[in-house]
Amino acid sequence: MMKQILNNLWSQRTQNVWLFIELVVVCFVAWTQLDPIAVRLYYKSLPKGFDSERLVVANTRTTDIQWIDDDSYNTNRAFVQKMIKQKLQTLDEVEQVSLLGQIQGLLAPRNIFNGSSWVDQEGEQYIYGNDTILVYELCYIKNEHFFETYGIQVADGSPTAKELSKLDDDGVVISRSIAEHFFGSAKDAIGKEIFEADIMMSRRIRGVVEDIHVSDSNFDTWQIYQSTSDIKMIFISNHLTIRLKPDVNVQQFIEKYNCLQQFATDGLAIAFFTPYEDIATPKNQFATPILSYDFNLSVATAIFFLINLCLGVIGTFWMQTKRRTEESGIMRAFGSTKRRIMGMFLAEGFVLTTFSMFITCILYLNYVKTGLGTLCIPPHEPYAQPDPTWVADKPLHFLIISGIVYLIILITVSIGITIPAWNIVRTKPVEALREE
Amino acid sequence: MNKLLIYLRQALHMMREERLFSAIYIAGTALAIAFTMVIAVVYYAKLADIEPEVNRSRTVYVLPMSETPKNGAELKEEKNYFLSDEVKEWFYPLKSVEVVSANLRLEEWHSDKINIWNKENKDFKPIPVATKMVDENFFRVYHFQFVYGHPFTKEEKNLNICIISRDISEKLFGKGVDPVGKMLNLGGEFRIVGVTEPTSSIAEQSFAQLFVYIGEDEARDMITIVLKEGCSVADLEKELEEVAHKRSVSSKDMNYSFENRVLPHAQLQMSGGRTLSSWKDILISLFPQVFVLLLVPALNLSGLVAARMKRRLPEMGVRKAFGAKRKELMHQVIMENLVLTLCGGIVGLFITWLLLYVFRSWVFFAIGSQFTMMSEPTIEGEMLFSPFIFLIAFAVCLIVNMMAAIIPAWLSLRHPIVESMNQKK
Amino acid sequence: METIIKLTNINKVYRTEEIETQALENVNIEVEKGEFLSVMGPSGCGKSTLLNIMGLLDEPTSGEIELCGTKIDSTLSDNRLAEFRNKTLGFVFQSFHLISSLNVLDNVQLPLLYRGVGYSERMKRAKEVIERVGLSHRMKHTPVQLSGGQCQRVAIARAIIGNPEIILADEPTGNLDSKMGADILGLLKQLNEEDGRTIVMVTHNEQQAQQTSRIIKFLDGRQIM
Numbered sequence A: 001m002m003k004q005i006l007n008n009l010w011s012q013r014t015q016n017v018w019l020f021i022e023l024v025v026v027c028f029v030a031w032t033q034l035d036p037i038a039v040r041l042y043y044k045s046l047p048k049g050f051d052s053e054r055l056v057v058a059n060t061r062t063t064d065i066q067w068i069d070d071d072s073y074n075t076n077r078a079f080v081q082k083m084i085k086q087k088l089q090t091l092d093e094v095e096q097v098s099l100l101g102q103i104q105g106l107l108a109p110r111n112i113f114n115g116s117s118w119v120d121q122e123g124e125q126y127i128y129g130n131d132t133i134l135v136y137e138l139c140y141i142k143n144e145h146f147f148e149t150y151g152i153q154v155a156d157g158s159p160t161a162k163e164l165s166k167l168d169d170d171g172v173v174i175s176r177s178i179a180e181h182f183f184g185s186a187k188d189a190i191g192k193e194i195f196e197a198d199i200m201m202s203r204r205i206r207g208v209v210e211d212i213h214v215s216d217s218n219f220d221t222w223q224i225y226q227s228t229s230d231i232k233m234i235f236i237s238n239h240l241t242i243r244l245k246p247d248v249n250v251q252q253f254i255e256k257y258n259c260l261q262q263f264a265t266d267g268l269a270i271a272f273f274t275p276y277e278d279i280a281t282p283k284n285q286f287a288t289p290i291l292s293y294d295f296n297l298s299v300a301t302a303i304f305f306l307i308n309l310c311l312g313v314i315g316t317f318w319m320q321t322k323r324r325t326e327e328s329g330i331m332r333a334f335g336s337t338k339r340r341i342m343g344m345f346l347a348e349g350f351v352l353t354t355f356s357m358f359i360t361c362i363l364y365l366n367y368v369k370t371g372l373g374t375l376c377i378p379p380h381e382p383y384a385q386p387d388p389t390w391v392a393d394k395p396l397h398f399l400i401i402s403g404i405v406y407l408i409i410l411i412t413v414s415i416g417i418t419i420p421a422w423n424i425v426r427t428k429p430v431e432a433l434r435e436e
Numbered sequence B: 001m002n003k004l005l006i007y008l009r010q011a012l013h014m015m016r017e018e019r020l021f022s023a024i025y026i027a028g029t030a031l032a033i034a035f036t037m038v039i040a041v042v043y044y045a046k047l048a049d050i051e052p053e054v055n056r057s058r059t060v061y062v063l064p065m066s067e068t069p070k071n072g073a074e075l076k077e078e079k080n081y082f083l084s085d086e087v088k089e090w091f092y093p094l095k096s097v098e099v100v101s102a103n104l105r106l107e108e109w110h111s112d113k114i115n116i117w118n119k120e121n122k123d124f125k126p127i128p129v130a131t132k133m134v135d136e137n138f139f140r141v142y143h144f145q146f147v148y149g150h151p152f153t154k155e156e157k158n159l160n161i162c163i164i165s166r167d168i169s170e171k172l173f174g175k176g177v178d179p180v181g182k183m184l185n186l187g188g189e190f191r192i193v194g195v196t197e198p199t200s201s202i203a204e205q206s207f208a209q210l211f212v213y214i215g216e217d218e219a220r221d222m223i224t225i226v227l228k229e230g231c232s233v234a235d236l237e238k239e240l241e242e243v244a245h246k247r248s249v250s251s252k253d254m255n256y257s258f259e260n261r262v263l264p265h266a267q268l269q270m271s272g273g274r275t276l277s278s279w280k281d282i283l284i285s286l287f288p289q290v291f292v293l294l295l296v297p298a299l300n301l302s303g304l305v306a307a308r309m310k311r312r313l314p315e316m317g318v319r320k321a322f323g324a325k326r327k328e329l330m331h332q333v334i335m336e337n338l339v340l341t342l343c344g345g346i347v348g349l350f351i352t353w354l355l356l357y358v359f360r361s362w363v364f365f366a367i368g369s370q371f372t373m374m375s376e377p378t379i380e381g382e383m384l385f386s387p388f389i390f391l392i393a394f395a396v397c398l399i400v401n402m403m404a405a406i407i408p409a410w411l412s413l414r415h416p417i418v419e420s421m422n423q424k425k
Numbered sequence C: 001m002e003t004i005i006k007l008t009n010i011n012k013v014y015r016t017e018e019i020e021t022q023a024l025e026n027v028n029i030e031v032e033k034g035e036f037l038s039v040m041g042p043s044g045c046g047k048s049t050l051l052n053i054m055g056l057l058d059e060p061t062s063g064e065i066e067l068c069g070t071k072i073d074s075t076l077s078d079n080r081l082a083e084f085r086n087k088t089l090g091f092v093f094q095s096f097h098l099i100s101s102l103n104v105l106d107n108v109q110l111p112l113l114y115r116g117v118g119y120s121e122r123m124k125r126a127k128e129v130i131e132r133v134g135l136s137h138r139m140k141h142t143p144v145q146l147s148g149g150q151c152q153r154v155a156i157a158r159a160i161i162g163n164p165e166i167i168l169a170d171e172p173t174g175n176l177d178s179k180m181g182a183d184i185l186g187l188l189k190q191l192n193e194e195d196g197r198t199i200v201m202v203t204h205n206e207q208q209a210q211q212t213s214r215i216i217k218f219l220d221g222r223q224i225m
Helices: A003-009 A013-045 A069-087 A145-149 A161-163 A176-185 A231-237 A251-258 A293-319 A321-333 A338-369 A394-426 A428-435 B002-019 B019-047 B084-090 B168-174 B235-251 B265-269 B280-311 B311-319 B326-358 B361-368 B387-412 B419-420 C048-052 C078-089 C104-115 C119-132 C149-159 C178-195 C206-209
Strands: A055-062 A094-101 A110-114 A120-122 A124-125 A131-139 A171-175 A193-196 A200-207 A223-228 A239-245 A267-274 B057-063 B064-071 B097-103 B113-116 B127-134 B146-149 B161-165 B183-185 B189-196 B210-213 B222-227 B254-257 B262-264 C004-014 C022-031 C035-042 C062-067 C070-072 C087-094 C166-170 C200-204 C214-219
Touching: A003 A013, A003 A193, A003 A338, A013 A338, A013 A394, A013 B280, A055 A069, A055 A251, A069 A094, A069 A239, A069 B097, A069 C104, A069 C178, A094 A145, A120 B419, A131 A176, A145 A161, A161 B168, A171 A176, A171 A321, A176 A200, A200 A223, A251 A267, A293 A394, A293 B019, A293 B222, A293 B280, A293 C062, A321 A338, A321 A394, A338 A394, A338 B387, B002 B019, B002 C104, B019 B280, B019 B326, B019 B361, B019 B387, B057 B235, B057 B265, B084 B097, B097 B127, B127 B168, B146 B168, B161 B168, B168 B189, B235 B254, B235 B262, B262 B265, B280 B311, B280 B326, B280 B387, B311 B326, B326 B361, B326 B387, B326 C214, C004 C048, C004 C200, C022 C048, C035 C178, C035 C206, C048 C062, C048 C166, C048 C200, C070 C078, C078 C087, C078 C104, C087 C149, C104 C149, C119 C149, C149 C166, C166 C178, C178 C200
Parallel strands: A131 A223, A171 A200, B127 B210, B161 B189, C035 C200, C035 C214, C087 C166, C166 C200
Antiparallel strands: A055 A239, A055 A267, A094 A239, A110 A131, A110 A193, A120 A124, A171 A223, A193 A200, B057 B222, B057 B262, B064 B254, B097 B222, B113 B127, B146 B189, B161 B210, B183 B189, C004 C022, C004 C062, C062 C070
């Protein structure tokens, strides 16, 4: 059968050469589009480690639309913010409300920490030791039930979430992956010191929490939590995070309370509610250039090319209908089944696609090696957490994405062949042979 | 001309005879054209001169100066706004500007949506409206149509006044009611001085449903400038650097600069930070990407054309036997394909309009998300039906047709006459 | 009498990767103006190849061709050959080779279209020749709507519309029944006797060949009679 397939492909080479070129181009373009999509989806699929689906964020704003920059006003505003918080706490659907010290949800700026040694300084330059790491440092407001609201789990041996939320600002809470990196286990980390490199201050580790995975553009789980009771931080935080009870629907909650006037208090009001999951994406100021790609545009482009490919395959195959019908009639006259014939047609597509994919892989490897293009791997900053997943492993990354592209193209081509082929194999042998 | 008519007749006859081929050909072309046109329309809507942003080609946005400490000075927090006096001192005297407008972008500080309500109607629930805080020159930069009342004037400075759009006015006060003079509650009370026709949020620099007159004490964080005819962005940058230099000289601690703070409209819209200044330049720079987007459909069509040429080899042989030259046959094939391509183009345009109308939010977010989007966009007629859009569509059709038909036709017509005529059908 | 077609030492060899076939070997033929020549022979003897070479549809491997006093060789460009075919030659094929997407009127006009003749002149002459072959009532019909004999009449009309000096007919009655075949031969004879056109016809039919002015016979690429 393989010989017949290859003969068929060769005999129709005038048409098939266009299809082959198109397959190579589409495979190549699909590769460039599907790479960031696959990486982004993969990171998104990693367990978050906190209860994002139960969280709603309330943005507060002054009802006086005037610009004021005044410390006493800020203190006042912080107090009023707390009053709004208490109003929200009384709602039936609400389990917990927390003021957050960060503007971008749980995404935090980065900072340098050392495991066990001081940083040396030569003139203006810092010299870091071997145990230096780059982590996300998140500030949370003391006594705001931070860990409980977000549902961040504590590791074994660590104080409870409630206790950690009340910590003073001389201690830190670290994620399990940092604990294991420096001390081997979460339990062993409690009570130890780590050093904030740039300001050369040591911090006592008061607790360890399970890893959370916040960004959909990288793997990082190295996170340090620092409590604060700074009033200005409370003012800057115009976000209130609401943890809803387990059976409450986020959208229904938002719709129910959309008349926001009821929460207005002394010149401050809630501007709007947003589900947490809606704010945690696109405006991610910490996304790397590669992964700040336009996700929707990639999907649209990939779909466009695949539809074109499907049309091309349908068209090419349909142009050969007469000859194929005759061929099918002869085969059935000599005992072949419809399924076998269909299988042969699909196998032609399989061979063409496989050959095209092979060429594409060679082209893409060269494309990447010459520096014209890159694999979609988040850039690794010095001291940052190494990515243990397939994304950062170049050969595996290439193989996996090639596999995904191959599968998608194969499915597209198969659909394109099946539609006309089904008509062909259904023709009765006597009618098919009459075509000759 | 007669030949063209014969080719046209033959093309139409073949369309009727080979319906499947024609359908696939038209579908493939329509898809390619729809995709290209959607991109063209989105860019056009964001970058071309359309109401009310009719001066986009001369509009430049200026952000607050950057500050770097002089030697030994302490790094302070950057002041990222202008005061009213600063605007008057630095911008009004500039020679290259026609109009200067200084505004506050609410979305950077609060939400751009403010709840407003009608105190006269106690049952009325507050509604969120997109809001901008603007000065009197805002309505000289952008051309709004006033249904009632008038734009802000200098004399009304320091009064709590606002302008609303007609759709909001109707929601608050009912249809056909002139609300000028009535009070609106935004947290404080503001008097309505004008009502404008609603505009599309695609023109996002000017879009709002509520305009509040910015007070003298208010900070402004964006200056919008319309350049004088004949003046360039470089002229403005030169003048502004002189202003920054003077300020640096008079400051003990800080150096100031407007470098990378002067953004032509197109550059502001495209967060990639291109240095191209006109939407035509941008479209030209997009050409290679569009070419690749058209390449795949063209390859599709080439395959179909190649298959069809094979079937028509005997016909081509006969034509050659009776004296047809290769060039004439090439013209014939290209013309016949052009009929199909133009049909595909028309279908493609309809698909474009459908996509842009029904899925406009998704489209403007997916394709235009290099641009920032603040509200649900509305599509105006001039965005969809401008002569330029039709011209682009026709040009794309031609390009696709040529790409698809030339090579297969040329290859097929190389066959010797006898071989062509003896080809088994 | 004037020699209108002269073939001297014509050889035609078809070469593939594995096989070499001598289709014509040292063929020398002269055809006088106004002659009606039949070419006969078994299948594969080279008759159609001879006609293709005479009609400049194919090139000989070696030898010389002279048509209407003009030497035809490889120095003539494709376009020049096309012009020559258009003005000097008319073809009638066994399988008609009408263009199925054009009607009778359009099919017949084809040679004049490529000659650049204006619309009104083309229409006038097309209607004349269509009337001559007896198909005035079928002008707007397409080939699928015609019988075999009618198709061949259209092909003849197409072949003569440009007033060519030479008509080359390759088994013009091969796909027709005897009555239709006789009609077509009658038409060709009319063109030869009334208009003085030179006709070279390939045929298997001995009876039809006897009605022409001269017969030549081929076997295995060589002229034997």
